[in-house]
Amino acid sequence: MAVTAGSVAFVAYSYDSFNSGMGNQQGFAFIALGPIGANEQIRFVDGAMNNKGSLTIDSQVVWTNNTGASLPAGTIVQVTFDRYSGADSSDAAGFTTSAVNIGSVTAPTALWNVDTTDNLYAVTGLSGAASGTTVAAILWGDTGDRGITAAPVSSTPRATREPPTTPR
Amino acid sequence: VINAATANAAYANAAAARTAYTNPANWITDDDSSDATGNIVEADWPPLSDTNSPLYGKAALTVAAPTFAFADGTAW
Numbered sequence: 413m414a415v416t417a418g419s420v421a422f423v424a425y426s427y428d429s430f431n432s433g434m435g436n437q438q439g440f441a442f443i444a445l446g447p448i449g450a451n452e453q454i455r456f457v458d459g460a461m462n463n464k465g466s467l468t469i470d471s472q473v474v475w476t477n478n479t480g481a482s483l484p485a486g487t488i489v490q491v492t493f494d495r496y497s498g499a500d501s502s503d504a505a506g507f508t509t510s511a512v513n514i515g516s517v518t519a520p521t522a523l524w525n526v527d528t529t530d531n532l533y534a535v536t537g538l539s540g541a542a543s544g545t546t547v548a549a550i551l552w553g554d555t556g557d558r559g560i561t562a563a564p565v566s567s568t569p570r571a572t573r574e575p576p577t578t579p580r
Numbered sequence: 581v582i583n584a585a586t587a588n589a590a591y592a593n594a595a596a597a598r599t600a601y602t603n604p605a606n607w608i609t610d611d612d613s614s615d616a617t618g619n620i621v622e623a624d625w626p627p628l629s630d631t632n633s634p635l636y637g638k639a640a641l642t643v644a645a646p647t648f649a650f651a652d653g654t655a656w
Binding site for chain 1: 581582587594597598601602625626627628633635638639640641642643644
């Protein structure tokens, strides 16, 4: 089944930034709310979206269901970012590698570092500022549903881990 | 991360699941006493492998496809 608005929902995230004592990691997990067909793709964007759905991209990854089969409803996909580029939580640093438990995920196009001024979007548009259809979103930086193409898929949950000590 | 009650619930369809998963009241922080074990020190990350996470050890949650039946109960 093709990915569309509401095909997935986020069930976890971390925007923990560099903290040498806690094993710095960021990432997110989402659940398939319906079958996701083989070779379907979703782009995940660390950034912002304007009223017309145009994305401001800090970083992004594209997840692909490359399992060769449809993922059943209920499947949890976990994407983690494990390697921090900097020595502190400054805005100049971020995460450079990504990993996933099911399917494949591209490396971040830039330093991945979601914080409280950003939002996290899952969209069907696979590149560029055009978002296509918003599949799901988590909103911190701007809790208005600006540009999001379907209202029921967004949420403003609390953080899994503490915000960065130096939020941008 | 979503809380244990939400993670362990069985939803009859995608709409019901989406409503639960996108409700901020159903999310917890890593130091929330209502998480899987009540441990206030350990982080719930990564959520599938951290023993303190409500999603620990899970590969899927229960989201059933809609089922249909005739009004007299006969299967579709």
